[in-house]
Amino acid sequence: MHDDLVFKALADPSRRLLLDRLFERDGRTLTELDAELEMTRFGVMKHLRVLEEAGLVVPRKQGREKLHFLNPVPIRQIHDRWIDKYTERQVSALLDLKNELEETA
Amino acid sequence: MSTIEQTQTTVQVYQVFIKATPEAIWEAITKPEFTKRFFYGAEIDATADRRLVVMGDDVGEDPVFEFDPPRRLVHGWQSKWNEEMAAEEPSRVTWELEPRDDGTTMLTVVHDKLEGAPKTATAVYGAGWMYVLSGLKTLLETGEPLST
Numbered sequence: 001m002h003d004d005l006v007f008k009a010l011a012d013p014s015r016r017l018l019l020d021r022l023f024e025r026d027g028r029t030l031t032e033l034d035a036e037l038e039m040t041r042f043g044v045m046k047h048l049r050v051l052e053e054a055g056l057v058v059p060r061k062q063g064r065e066k067l068h069f070l071n072p073v074p075i076r077q078i079h080d081r082w083i084d085k086y087t088e089r090q091v092s093a094l095l096d097l098k099n100e101l102e103e104t105a
Numbered sequence: 106m107s108t109i110e111q112t113q114t115t116v117q118v119y120q121v122f123i124k125a126t127p128e129a130i131w132e133a134i135t136k137p138e139f140t141k142r143f144f145y146g147a148e149i150d151a152t153a154d155r156r157l158v159v160m161g162d163d164v165g166e167d168p169v170f171e172f173d174p175p176r177r178l179v180h181g182w183q184s185k186w187n188e189e190m191a192a193e194e195p196s197r198v199t200w201e202l203e204p205r206d207d208g209t210t211m212l213t214v215v216h217d218k219l220e221g222a223p224k225t226a227t228a229v230y231g232a233g234w235m236y237v238l239s240g241l242k243t244l245l246e247t248g249e250p251l252s253t
Contacts, residue, residue: 002122026114058118058213069118076235 002055003081006074009054014039015047019056022070029065116217117230121238122209125245127202130210131175133241134200143240156180167195176202182216184225194221214238 009015014037021036022028030048034041048068051057058071123130133139137148137159147160153172158165165185171177178200184190197218203211214234219226 024111026118027116055120055122058120060118060215067116069116071118071120072231073119073121073235073238076232076239080239 002074003078005054006056006078009050009056010075012047012050014043015051018044018047018051019070022057022068027060027062027067027069029067033068114226114230115219116215117219117226117234119214119216119234119238121212121242122205123212123242123245124209127175127204127210129245130202130212130241131178133245134178135174139244143244144237151178151180158185160186170197171199182225184228187224187228190222190225190228193223193225194218196222196225212238212241 010019017037018033021033030041030044033048034044037044039047048057048059052059055071055074058069060067060069133143135149135151137150140147140149145160147158149159150157151169151172153169156167156169158167163186165183167181167183169178169180171179180198181195182198183193183195195218196216199213199215199217201211201213201215203213205211216226216229216234
């Protein structure tokens, strides 16, 4: 359910670029983000909305400005759920192989 | 893959959805018997007057600026357990709990006013807060008994 939104949000190069821009410097307005990307403001807004729905970007009001912040938690959860699990298996498979080869040597 | 240079962040925002009521989350973040199970072992007792943090032999007391159970908690932050970080200016942490229609609660943690605490900012960034938040989520969602 929620994972789907995160994967969908990450499956677009423009949205990944937006996340990278926020990683470089967090807490930016739409105008600031718009100025750095070759995209219409409408396009930036649309992508930000998808990122917000996935929880990857959190908007916060600061005075009269709306700032956009990168939320690293959903990516961490995907890492824990998917990447950890499979890399662990690879590592243990390699260890098994190593043990087996060393025993027969 | 290229690595991206990151400028120092003085405002950090973390958001997580937890299958629990705001009341349960509030209890978990303000009572020592719960915090010691997900907050790096720290026993934290927060009231409207102060937030006491006991970590090993170190005891810290941070001011509480807002105490509005079970929706909003704002308190000062100083990493007393590390000499270099303890010498830095205090920063601020805001917890916002917002119940949603699907029975989950959206928890937003904002750690800001980090301008005078660059070492603290680096230490808590990313993995630091995520360890706490994922621990809190697991504790509340796995249905482990919260009180002993």
